[in-house]
Amino acid sequence: MTTRLTAIYRVRSDDPTAIQARARSIAVEQSVEMPIEAIDEASVLSDVVGQVEAIIPVADGVFEVRIGLAVATILDGPEHADFGQLLNMLFGNTSLHADVVLHDVVLPSGLFQGPRHGIPGLRRLAGAPDRALTCSALKPQGLPPARLAALAERFARGGVDFIKDDHGLADQPYSPFADRVRACADAVHRANAATGRATGHATQYAPSLAGNLDQLRFQANLVRQAGLTTVIVSPMIAGPSNIQALVKEYPDLAFMAHPTLGGAARIAPELLIGKLFPLMGADAVIFPTFGGRFGYSPQTCRDLAANAASPPTPRLPALPVPAGGMTLGRVPEMLDFYGPDTMLLIGGNLLLARDRLTAETTVFTQAVASHVYG
């Protein structure tokens, strides 16, 4: 008996009689990628070739296809499963086929550890054991470090729990990573001291890490040196295996995942953002909520958040962070929808307040703190 994981696809097929053959072709494509009849090794046929486990009609012309793939194909050593290789075997070549969406995956328990901090760790950092958390973003791209730091200080004085870099901020000459992180960290620490939140509830600043693995490490070291606790990473750009390495090497840092380049129309966002990003070690996952600038449905958002926050034990839950065009007016609706195990992220809508930024941030944080769940 070989250990298998189950990849779950949604496949369009207008001809129901063709779905059996299509399912088998996906099983071959995502395992041995060659004609079965050319394989003369019995163990490859029995243990490695993908197996169609089920084909279930789910809508008119759409079938759920469940395929068992050998766990051995994603191991890079007897004990270690590689996350890039997981995506490669789950959806590598099949992502090039327009009729298939990678819908879900069932992995053997313990194959990946997942978040090191998760929801309980982020709550400890914020000093907020029960209520929903709050977050805002440093923008726009193009401002120098001092200007971004001034924004950070005002967000912190407004009591927001986390301030993240816009995911577009990298190490640009107009705002070099080292200068930006030092300036913003100082500003947030200053605000925390001034508002008496240096103990208990303190604002956390999460810089965005970008570049190759060396650069990610260099930046993570600067984050540590600045006395910060949290970072934001972009798994689909940095490469899943590099995120996996970083999470292992920096167990003291909490990781928020950004969905950029997620192209989630082809990998179901409930899976990519809700399950896979936490499995890479993300403690919080940012996603575009329904009703904002992006088109995810309420059901997609509900499932994505549930996947992140309610993983199978013993894995730590990851914090769902709805974002993408949220407004102050929607805070009550969002809280009722997502519940308290969430962090609301409002960026541009707060920045619209301009000179009133601290006051508007206070309105935001108070609205979350005082919300009565409906």
Added chain:
Amino acid sequence: MTTRLTAIYRVRSDDPTAIQARARSIAVEQSVEMPIEAIDEASVLSDVVGQVEAIIPVADGVFEVRIGLAVATILDGPEHADFGQLLNMLFGNTSLHADVVLHDVVLPSGLFQGPRHGIPGLRRLAGAPDRALTCSALKPQGLPPARLAALAERFARGGVDFIKDDHGLADQPYSPFADRVRACADAVHRANAATGRATGHATQYAPSLAGNLDQLRFQANLVRQAGLTTVIVSPMIAGPSNIQALVKEYPDLAFMAHPTLGGAARIAPELLIGKLFPLMGADAVIFPTFGGRFGYSPQTCRDLAANAASPPTPRLPALPVPAGGMTLGRVPEMLDFYGPDTMLLIGGNLLLARDRLTAETTVFTQAVASHVYG
């Protein structure tokens, strides 16, 4: 004046009166990602906010939207442009919108160097100055190194120019990278010596590199130590910035790019595989040709190949490698379609020959060598 690159999108819009606003929203999403009216820095408004350069109807309900993005947003230092950050700014958040395809990009000349070896370097390695090149693949996943090496030896005795690892081969316990590369390199060197091709025309074995950047480097060093010249990488899984680093650190190695996880339905394959992979430094790009297992049209394949092989000077051309279910019977058609600046990759169809593998490979290589272009 700020230096800009032009991102070219194809946007679905059933309401022609809405496309102006949609184009502006993409320009904002891919630059400052916040309400314009909240920006009070004049230089950000003039130099950083994306600019809609043109909106051109291209089909019923489909518009080409050209947006100028500041080159400064993708620099990580005064001189260096980061490839991950390029994808982030080109399509990061917009990849989450279902109505947009990233269709093309126009970059300032010299921003990325592109291939180090390109078509001329690969031709030198194969000792084949004019004709189309040939390639096959080591499969299936699951075979031990000795079995893969035996296949490699027979492919080499059949005179194929390049033998690549299946992109699913990583560092699995049943075929550890170091053992596999040593065994296959020895087998290919042995075959080259036996067939008198040790000088002039020699078969090149290209191992597949996988994992995080450290692992990629470790594997690239093993490739060098084994006396090999060429590797295959998966940019969308390894992360573009890591490929960029690797190409810079290993200028002696030729790089073939695999399209796995390209999900090219949302980034036009002509762009992603035909232009961007070479810009990362790929000397050859593998893609699924029309008429095989994947659905790319002849026009897509023609444009993809032309993009790779005919870049703006002074960049080196990258070699188009049509693959994905090719058969011996299609060799003449493929050669007439792609011309001699190509490498034909036939994997599974050769492996079907089983005991006759060397003979079948010889038929393949002879068919290419003797082809008269129609």
